[in-house]
Every structure is written in C-alpha cells, then in structure tokens.
Amino acid sequence: MSEVKKLNVRIKKLHDDAVIPQYARAMDAGFDLVAVDDVLIKPGETKKVPTGLAFALPEGFELQIRDRSGVASKTKLRVSNAPGTVDAGYRGEVSVIMDNISQLKQGIVAGEFVFIDGRDALGKEHDRGSYIIQKGDKVAQGVIAIVPIAQFEVVDELDETERGTGGFGSSGVRA
Known part of the structure; x- marks a missing residue:
C-alpha cells in the first residue's frame, strides 16, 4: 500500500465561527467548506458565501x-x-460563489423557501425557489491540487495527432 502524501497548509480564522476544514472520511479527495453567515439566494441570483x-x-x-x-x-x-x-499567492477570505439555477416563478409564497438540507422554512415570505444557506452549512468542497507552471514556446507548427483539430462533439455522441 502506498504512503499518503501530506501537505502543510496554514489557515487563518477571520471569523470566530469559522470551521476548520476537515475530510469527512479517510481517502476523501475533498474537505468541507462551511458557511460562516446566513445567505439567501433567490432564483437566478449569484451570491458569495463566506467561509471566514x-x-x-x-x-x-x-x-x-x-x-x-x-x-x-x-x-x-x-x-x-x-x-x-484559490491561488497560492492569495491571502484574503475564501468565499464560495454560488448560483441558484431555479427558474424565477411569479409571486411571493409561504412554504417553498428551502434550506440547503431540504427543510422548508414555513411561515416566511420569500420568492419561490429561494434557498437559505445557514451559518454552519457545508456548502462546497475544497481540493488541494498541484499546479505546474507552464513555460510557453511559440512554434510555427504543432505535431499531428489522431484528433487533430476536431473540436466539440468531434468524437460523436453515442458509444
């Protein structure tokens, strides 16, 4: 069995309620990123969800x-x-940019406002298809990856390959 590679990553809590990232299970590639504030995201909106x-x-x-x-x-x-x-040189707060891809429905209603875990927020007025992310919700996952630095070389010709210049859909859509 191969040895697991470990990497020391320093983090700074910018908010008292910030949650230190954790892997849920052994061998998971991603660790949980947790919201530090409540964020309402209406249909069609994009919002930043701070992690602190x-x-x-x-x-x-x-x-x-x-x-x-x-x-x-x-x-x-x-x-x-x-x-x-998130680049290695960035030292600001990490936020998760989230979209609510729900279709905007006309009217404000009670009972269709949904928490990220699927529970309804009954008795509140809101736009249909809205979601509330609550402080403490796991909203995304983070994965640490190696980034090689490219050294670009301008050439007159590129080598030939089987695919060549075939772009989107060039391999067909059926197996």
Whole structure:
C-alpha cells in the first residue's frame, strides 16, 4: 500500500465561527467548506458565501472549490465557477460563489423557501425557489491540487495527432 502524501497548509480564522476544514472520511479527495453567515439566494441570483477562512497555500499548489455532490443533487444551488481556483499567492477570505439555477416563478409564497438540507422554512415570505444557506452549512468542497507552471514556446507548427483539430462533439455522441 502506498504512503499518503501530506501537505502543510496554514489557515487563518477571520471569523470566530469559522470551521476548520476537515475530510469527512479517510481517502476523501475533498474537505468541507462551511458557511460562516446566513445567505439567501433567490432564483437566478449569484451570491458569495463566506467561509471566514484565509489560506496560505505553498507555491505550486492551488485550492480548487467544487460542488458537494449532495448539494448539487438535492438543490438548484451550484458553485458558479466550478472548480473555482484559490491561488497560492492569495491571502484574503475564501468565499464560495454560488448560483441558484431555479427558474424565477411569479409571486411571493409561504412554504417553498428551502434550506440547503431540504427543510422548508414555513411561515416566511420569500420568492419561490429561494434557498437559505445557514451559518454552519457545508456548502462546497475544497481540493488541494498541484499546479505546474507552464513555460510557453511559440512554434510555427504543432505535431499531428489522431484528433487533430476536431473540436466539440468531434468524437460523436453515442458509444
């Protein structure tokens, strides 16, 4: 069995309620990123969800921010720029940019306002299809990745490959 590679990543809590990232299970690639504030995201809106954390990644690494599969499969919330990149040189607060891809429905109603875990917020007025992310909700996952630095070389010709210049859909859509 191979030895697990470990990387020291320094983090700074910018908010008293910030949650130190943890891996849910052994061998998970991603660790949980947790909201530090309540955030309402109406249909069609994009909002930043603060984590209250700043990271000091070693040079040559990035923090990728990705959807949590449970959130993506059970809600209309998506990480907007997935995977988002936090560069090694950035020292500010890490936020998760989230989109509510629900279709805007006319009217304000009670009982269709949904928490990220699927519970309804009964008795509150809100736009249909809205979601509330509560402080303490796991909203995304972070993955630390190695980033090689490219050295670009301008050439007159590129080598030939089987694919060549075939672009989107060039391999067909059926197996």
